[in-house]
Amino acid sequence: xxxxxxxxxxxxxxxxKIDPVKxxxxxxxxPSIVNPFDECAVEAALRFREEHGGRVTALSMxxxxxxxxxxxxxxMGADAAVLISDRAFAGADTLATSFALARAVAKxxxxxxxxxxxxxxGDTAQVGPxxxxxxxxxxxxxxxxxxxxxxxxxxxxxxxxxGYELVRAxxxxxxxxxxxxxxxxxxxxxxxxxxxxxxxxxxxxADIEAPEEKIGLNGSPTQVMQIFTPETQLHSEMLEAPSExxxxxxxxxxxxxxxxx
Amino acid sequence: MSLKIRAELCxxxxxxxxxxxxxxxxxxxxxxxxxxxxxxxxxxxxVCPHKAIELIRQPRKAAPxxxxxxxxxxxxxxxxxxxxDQVALELxxxxxxxxxxRGAELAGVLLGSGVEALTAECFxxxxxxxxxxxxxLYEHYRTDAYTDVLVQxxxxxxxxxxxxxxTNNGRxxxxxxxxxxxxxxxxxxxxxxxxxxxxLLRQTRPAFGGNxxxxxxxxxxxxxxxxxxxxxxxxxxxxxxxSGEIIRFTGRLSEEQIGTRVLxxxxxxxxxxxxxxxxIIVSGGRGLGGPEHYHLIEELAEALGGVAGAxxxxxxxxxxxxxxxxxxxxxxxxxxxxxxxxxxGAIQHLAGMNTSEIIVAVNNDPAAPIFNIATFGLVGDLHTxxxxxxxxxxxxxxxxxAEKKVGA
Numbered sequence: 279x280x281x282x283x284x285x286x287x288x289x290x291x292x293x294x295k296i297d298p299v300k301x302x303x304x305x306x307x308x309p310s311i312v313n314p315f316d317e318c319a320v321e322a323a324l325r326f327r328e329e330h331g332g333r334v335t336a337l338s339m340x341x342x343x344x345x346x347x348x349x350x351x352x353x354m355g356a357d358a359a360v361l362i363s364d365r366a367f368a369g370a371d372t373l374a375t376s377f378a379l380a381r382a383v384a385k386x387x388x389x390x391x392x393x394x395x396x397x398x399x400g401d402t403a404q405v406g407p408x409x410x411x412x413x414x415x416x417x418x419x420x421x422x423x424x425x426x427x428x429x430x431x432x433x434x435x436x437x438x439x440x441g442y443e444l445v446r447a448x449x450x451x452x453x454x455x456x457x458x459x460x461x462x463x464x465x466x467x468x469x470x471x472x473x474x475x476x477x478x479x480x481x482x483x484a485d486i487e488a489p490e491e492k493i494g495l496n497g498s499p500t501q502v503m504q505i506f507t508p509e510t511q512l513h514s515e516m517l518e519a520p521s522e523x524x525x526x527x528x529x530x531x532x533x534x535x536x537x538x539x
Numbered sequence: 540m541s542l543k544i545r546a547e548l549c550x551x552x553x554x555x556x557x558x559x560x561x562x563x564x565x566x567x568x569x570x571x572x573x574x575x576x577x578x579x580x581x582x583x584x585x586v587c588p589h590k591a592i593e594l595i596r597q598p599r600k601a602a603p604x605x606x607x608x609x610x611x612x613x614x615x616x617x618x619x620x621x622x623x624d625q626v627a628l629e630l631x632x633x634x635x636x637x638x639x640x641r642g643a644e645l646a647g648v649l650l651g652s653g654v655e656a657l658t659a660e661c662f663x664x665x666x667x668x669x670x671x672x673x674x675x676l677y678e679h680y681r682t683d684a685y686t687d688v689l690v691q692x693x694x695x696x697x698x699x700x701x702x703x704x705x706t707n708n709g710r711x712x713x714x715x716x717x718x719x720x721x722x723x724x725x726x727x728x729x730x731x732x733x734x735x736x737x738x739l740l741r742q743t744r745p746a747f748g749g750n751x752x753x754x755x756x757x758x759x760x761x762x763x764x765x766x767x768x769x770x771x772x773x774x775x776x777x778x779x780x781x782s783g784e785i786i787r788f789t790g791r792l793s794e795e796q797i798g799t800r801v802l803x804x805x806x807x808x809x810x811x812x813x814x815x816x817x818x819i820i821v822s823g824g825r826g827l828g829g830p831e832h833y834h835l836i837e838e839l840a841e842a843l844g845g846v847a848g849a850x851x852x853x854x855x856x857x858x859x860x861x862x863x864x865x866x867x868x869x870x871x872x873x874x875x876x877x878x879x880x881x882x883x884g885a886i887q888h889l890a891g892m893n894t895s896e897i898i899v900a901v902n903n904d905p906a907a908p909i910f911n912i913a914t915f916g917l918v919g920d921l922h923t924x925x926x927x928x929x930x931x932x933x934x935x936x937x938x939x940x941a942e943k944k945v946g947a
Contacts (some may be wrong), residue, residue, distance in 0.1 A: 289562070290822065302891060308562075314868055325778075341575045357658035368575040371725065373717060384673035385742070393572065398867050399747060400886070407682070407714035409688070416798030417682055419711045440813050441620065441806035448798045457868065495541075495579065498927060499723030502580035503741065505560050505753050516916040525917055527593045529899065532915055535899055536817070536850075538876050 279332030282388040283323040283356070284379055284409065285316040287340050287347035288399040315394025317354075318461035319455050322393045322424070324355045324463070331428050333357045335386050338365060339378055345478055349468035353465030359476065360386060364483040366494045372400075374497035376408025379488040391452040395420060406454035410444060416451040424460040489493045542573045542583070548591035553590060557689070560751045608701040608790075609761040612638040616649040616661060616669075616711065617680070617691075617704055621802055623657055626704030627918050628664050630767055633731060634702055635639070635665035638741070640733045643699065646670060648692065650685055652678035663777035668784045670696075675793065679801040680708040686715045687790040693720055698762045701738050702731075705766035713766050723757035727871075729894060730754075731772075739763070742768040745890065760854035768817045769815070770873040771894060792895050812846045812863060814870045819845025819878075820895075822865055823853055826881020826885035826902060830858035836880060842932040843876070850882045866891035878937045884909030901925070 290311045312320075314493070323334045325353055334349035336359045338344050348359035362382050370378065381389060391410075396403035408415035418434055422442060428452040431449055435442040437456055447453075465473070490496060517532070519525040531538045551569040552732045559756070561579035584592045607749065610816070617624040631647065638645040646668040647661035658669040659913070671824070672688045673691035693701075700741045701716075703709035717724035730743035730752075739756050739761040746753040757763040814820060823836040833847075840847040849859035851866050865872055867887040877895035882888060884907055893912055903923045910916040917924060 326596075359581055369578045369920060373721070374716070390944045401745075402714075402727075403710045403866070404714040404717070404724060404726055408718045410720035411715045417715070418799060420707045431740070436707075438804065441804060443801045444803040444805065446802055449934075451798070498756050499721075499756050500725060502578055503754045503756045505580045505582040505746070505751050507751055514911065514913060514916070516621055516910065518919070522919055522923050522927060525919060526924060526931055529928065530916060530918060530931055533876070533897075533899075536876075538897065539932065 279330060279390060280386070281323050281327060281332050281334045281382050281390045281392065282386055283316070283319050283336050283351070283392040284312045284383075284406070285320065285335060285336055285338050285347055285351055285394070286373075286397045286399075286505075287311070287338065299470045307413050310343070310346065312350050312425060313394055313397045313399075315398070315455070315457060317350075317394075318459050319392040319394045320351050320354055320357050321389075321460040321462040322421075322455050324455070325460060326390070326392075326427075328422065335360060337362070337371075337379065337382055337386065339363070339375060340380070348409075348478050349473045350465065352476050352478075353470040354463055355465075355469055358479070360479045360481060362483075362486060364493075366455040366483045366488075366490060369495035369498065370493060371498035372402055372404035372408055373499055374493050376405045377412055377497060378483070378486065378488050379405065380409045380412030381488050382481060383413060383480070383515050385486055387451045389450045389517065391415070391450075393452065393454045395454050395456055403454070406452060408469045410452040413452075417454070418445055418447050418451065419454040420456055421453045422456045424453070424459075426432075440513055447481050541859060542577050542579055542581075543595050544571045545591045545593065546570055547725055548589045549587075550589060550591075551635070552588065554586045554841075558582050558586045560747055560753075573734040578669055587790075604759075604761050606759065607885055608759050609697045611644045611646060611698045612641065612668075612700045613646045613648055613698040613702070613762070614666070615701065615703040615709060616647045616655060616657070617706060617708055618649070618651050618654060621651070621654060621657070622707065623689070624711075624769075625659055626767070626769040627704060628660075628774050628777075629772040630659060630702045630704060631664040632668055633767070633772040634700075637700060637731060637733060638667075641699065641738065643843045644668060645700070648701075649673075650677040650680075650687060650688060652676075658778075658783075658834055660777070662781045662783040663779050664783070665775065668786060670786050670788055672788050672790060675790060676790070676792075676797075681795045681797055681799050681801065682711055683799065684792055685712055685891070686719060686791045686792060688788060689716055690719050691790065692788060693762060696784050698810060701762045701764045703764070703766045704780055705768045709766050713764055717764055720762070721913050722762060722764060723755075724791070725755045725757070728765045729771045731765065731767070732857060740765070767805065768871070768873070768894070769922065789892060811847075814829045814846060814848055814863070814865065815876050817841045817846045817872070819876045820848045820865070820874045820892075821880065822848035822850060822876040822882060822892075823859070823880050823921075824850035824882030825852040825856070827882075828881075828922075830856075832922065835929075839878065839880075839925050839932075840927045842929045842936070843878075845874070845876070848872070850879075851885070852882075876940050879913070880925060883907045884911055884912070924938065 332355040336356040392405035420437040647666040725742040821840040
């Protein structure tokens with residue numbers, strides 16, 4: 279079984295703070311991490327390999343420093359890593375991104391593709407299905423568990439409103455996973471040493487035969503028109519009272535006014 | 540488009556660095572330098588005091604589709620077991636406004652098995668037409684079967700705009716459609732409007748964990764498509780007198796050609812709470828001090844008739860199960876009332892709840908960032924305040940008028 283797991287390097291948004299005066303993001307010193315959902319995808323891929331055999335290749339698109347994210351995947355236990363990196367990929371929206379990744383997946387060859395549910399910096403959840411469509415593969419999103427593996431299909435649990443669907447999915451397939459598929463393992467010491475020694479394959483746009491008009495800004499139908507800071511809550515009010523008892527009464531009064539109570 | 544720094548004007552002041560939401564600028568050798576992560580959003584152009592940053596607009600190649608052929612606004616009518624999801628009604632209400640502004644029709648796209656009766660509801664909420672695919676094949680949402688139908692409808696009837704709820708199914712569906720018809724898709728929008736000059740759909744969404752808002756356009760491809768966050772758009776009052784045209788349609792795929800089959804739907808067996816549909820949520824964070832105090836959150840939630848949630852800090856500490864987590868890597872919620880107890884207000888938490896109607900924050904640190912977005916802030920010890928509040932609300936509900944006003 280040839281398994282590809284797609285990962286994205288993202289800024290650790292839990293470490294981002296807002297400048298209270300300028301109301302802008304403070305990015306200095308914000309570390310880059312593997313997108314938390316993608317770490318779970320790596321975990322799911324590794325568990326799959328452990329039970330059913332196969333080879334796991336981690337794939338990422340990004341600037342050269344995204345190599346760090348791939349080293350983490352190797353340290354966790356991935357067999358190989360591929361980074362597609364090219365200035366021509368810059369400014370890609372989800373359509374252009376999924377196109378480039380799909381070309382790379384096709385070049386690697388895959389029977390099963392794992393993705394995280396979404397990336398925490400973009401929150402779109404669009405790239406996984408995009409890759410599946412470019413490759414005409416079956417997709418299952420919001421996967422919380424792989425229950426059974428058969429020669430030509432899988433049984434998986436897909437999260438839905440208030441529960442889950444039990445889905446039979448033909449393979450080859452792309453699975454976008456929830457965090458509940460499994461807590462990502464910590465890299466072992468041996469794994470970390472091996473990861474440093476493993477060579478990461480680097481491909482340019484030409485290497486994956488991605489035409490210029492399909493990638494980067496040129497291949498992106500959407501355009502960012504404007505970026506602005508959201509308005510803060512207009513009616514922000516600190517409630518003050520001589521005692522906690524009175525404070526509670528004050529709040530209850532406010533909630534009654536708002537017709538919540 | 541690309542960004543150009545005019546070296547003769549730039550003095551390396553760094554104003555642009557602070558403004559860039561993508562961290563795509565740096566100062567090298569006293570000059571601002573553009574990195575690969577630049578998306579040409581232009582946020583930096585306006586803040587440069589020296590006018591040293593320019594957005595170079597390259598002449599566009601001819602549009603790949605004849606955009607003037609595309610007319611009308613469509614809404615994907617997501618339904619489960621014969622009931623239309625609330626978000627679809629919200630989108631019909633919003634879609635009606637957009638269609639009127641464009642002087643065009645509003646249509647619902649309804650797929651399911653035995654769902655024809657639901658068309659009346661679509662008309663009542665503003666649809667002029669409903670494209671209906673009603674067959675056992677469409678009983679459950681399935682990517683392949685639904686995509687086949689909608690793509691054919693798009694090719695034949697050419698809508699200008701399509702809106703989907705940003706639900707698990709809506710996101711799965713829209714992302715697949717966008718690639719097959721080669722168009723743009725904006726995820727999880729919280730604002731939609733028509734640009735008065737160009738007539739384009741302005742799609743506004745929180746970006747970077749809700750810290751900035753981005754307005755996105757799709758100028759040269761059609762349809763313009765967006766998934767829209769549930770509970771953001773207001774539902775208009777239905778008009779049961781309205782009627783419209785039903786256009787019946789069937790896809791080309793047979794059961795064998797569909798990659799997935801839904802064998803069973805198991806409800807309630809997993810995450811015991813439905814945070815996303817709750818009108819009232821009470822969440823606890825690190826300030827609780829330990830799992831033994833989480834009952835304070837649950838009791839207040841129960842007294843208010845809501846559900847109990849938690850911040851990532853409380854979940855990561857192992858105090859509360861993950862399915863209760865609100866925030867960027869947990870659930871995104873927008874209840875009428877959100878009570879944050881002992882939650883400092885990290886960005887990734889705010890991103891998951893900052894569109895709540897009323898936010899109450901209880902925290903003993905008056906400098907906690909949560910107070911910046913709280914409608915009502917209470918500084919104090921939650922271990923004292925919460926039991927008092929619970930007791931008072933219980934008393935009020937027992938004595939007060941039985942009528943409850945929660946719910947739209």
